[in-house]
Amino acid sequence: MTVEIVKWSPAEPSQAVTALVERERFDAQAEATAREVLEDIRQNGNRAVSKYAKQFDGADLKAAAFRVTAAELTEARETVDASFRVAAREADKRIAAFARAGMRKDWSMSSPRGGNLGEQFTPFERVGVYVPGGAAPLVSTALMTVSLAKVAGVAEIVVCTPCDKRRKVNPFLLNALEVAGATEIYKVGGIQAVGMLAYGTSTVRKVQKIVGPGNTFVTAAKRQVYGHVALDLVAGPSEIAVLADDSADPRYVAADMLSQAEHGSGRERALLVTPCAPLARAAQQELETQARALQRQEYVQAVMKQGMLIVLVNTLDDGMELCNRFAPEHLEMMVRGPRNWLKKVRCAGAVFVGEWSPEAAGDYVAGPSHVLPTGGAAALFSGLSVDDFRRRTSYVAFTRADLSDTLPLIETFGRVEGLDAHARSARIRFQKA
Secondary structure (H helix, E strand, O other), X not given: OOOOEEEOOOOOOOHHHHHHHOOOOOOHHHHHHHHHHHHHHHHHOHHHHHHHHHHHXXXXXXXXXXXXXXXXXXXXXXXXXXXXXXXXXXXXXXXXXXXXXXXXXXXXXXXXXXXXXXXXXXXXXXXXXXXXXXXXXXHHHHHHHHHHHHHHOOOEEEEEOOOOOOOOXXXXXXXXXXXXXXXXXXXXXXXXXXXXXXXXXXXXXXXXXXXXXXXXXXXXXXHHOEOOEEEOOOOOOOEEXXXXXXXXXXXXXHHHHHHOOOOOOOOOEEEEEEOOHHHHHHHHHHHHHHHOOOOOHHHHHHHHHHOEEEEEOOOHHHHHHHHHHHXXXXXXXXXXXXXXXXXXXXXXXXXXXXOOOOHHHHHHOOOOOOOOOOOOHHHOOOOOOHHHHEEEEEEEEOOHHHHHHHHHHHHHHHHHXXXXXXXXXXXXXXXXX
16 A cells, blocks of 8 residues: 655645545534434433443443452453563553643732732542543553543542453453552443443442543544533544654654554544655655554555555645644654754644654653544644643632722723622622621
C-alpha cells in the first residue's frame, strides 16, 4: 500500500488534505444507536445492560456478574508476569508524579478593603472511568485515567471495561486497574457502560463524571448523557501529525505514523508534513517496508489506504500552519531546534519534541495522560489532567468596607438589568431595621 504524497500551501489547498483535516468528528449512525440504547437503559436498568452486553459483546452477563470480584483480581495478579508488574508500577509512579506536579493549588488574594477572594479545589466523590478493551486491551489507559483520579483524591473510582464471551476481562488490564487504584470494576463496555454509569441501576450507583476514551459509539453515548453527568473531552480514534525537516530520520517518521494506525477502528489518522521532498519519498518507502513487518496488517493497511497522507509544503511555517489546522491528538516535531517551534503550536492534544520523544513514550510511561482530544477537538479541548477529577469553587469574603465600596456599582447593575432585588440585597445591610 503506497501512501499518497500531495502538495499544500495556505494559498493553494489540496482536496486530499482538506478531506483529512476536516474529518467527521461524530458518526450519525452511532448517535442514533446510542440514543436508543441509552433510553432503554434509563428505563430498564440492569435488564437492558445485560441485553446489550449480549447483543454487542456476545457476553451472557447477568447483573450479579457485572462486578469484577476480589477473587478475579487475585487471579489476574497471579497470572501476569513479573516484568509487567514492574512496568505497571513504574508507569503508575511516573504518571502520579506528573499529576501531583500539575495540580492546581488553592489560592487567595486580598480585596481592596481588607476582605479575601480565592479558589479552592475539591475532588469528586464518585467518578466513572471508561477503559476500552475491544481490539486491544489498553492497559496503559487504565493507568492514564485511574492514577490521576487517585492523586486527585476521588474516593470512589468506578471503572467499566468490556469482557469477552467467557465473561473474562484481560488479566493485564485488571492488574493495571488494581495498581492504579480502581475501587469498583465492572465488566461492561460500550454504550451500555456509559448508560449504567450515567443513570445508575438497582445495583450500580450513578457517578458524577465520566472520563476516558472510546470508539465512536462510546463517544456518541458520552455526548448524550452530558448534563446527567459531567464529561471530560471528545476522545475517539487515535491520530498523529509529524512535522519534519531534512534532519529527520525517515525510519523514525514512518514508525511513529504506523504506531497510530494499528489500533483497529479503521478511523485512525496519520499525517506527515514536510518541506523536504527527499524525506517525503523516503518516508513513503519506509511506510511500505515497515508495514509489511507488523502483526496487525489488516488494521494498518486500512488506515494507510484512507487515513494516511504525506504533505509537501513550501516552508516549515506553512507546515506548522497546517498542523494547527489539523489540530491532531498527537503532534511530533522532528526538526532542528524543536523547542523553538513548540511556541508556535496552537492546537494539539500533546506535543512530542525532538527525535527522542516518540509518541509511544507518551502512550505508556512519560507522565502526561494519553487521554487526548481527537477529530480536530484539540482546537476546543485539552487533554485529561488531574484537575478533571476535581471541582473548582471560587469564594468571596467581603468586609463591611468592601461591600460599602461596591454598593454603588451593585445598585447600577441592578437598575440596568431591572433586578431590583439584587441591589436591595446589598443595600439592606446598611439600613436600620
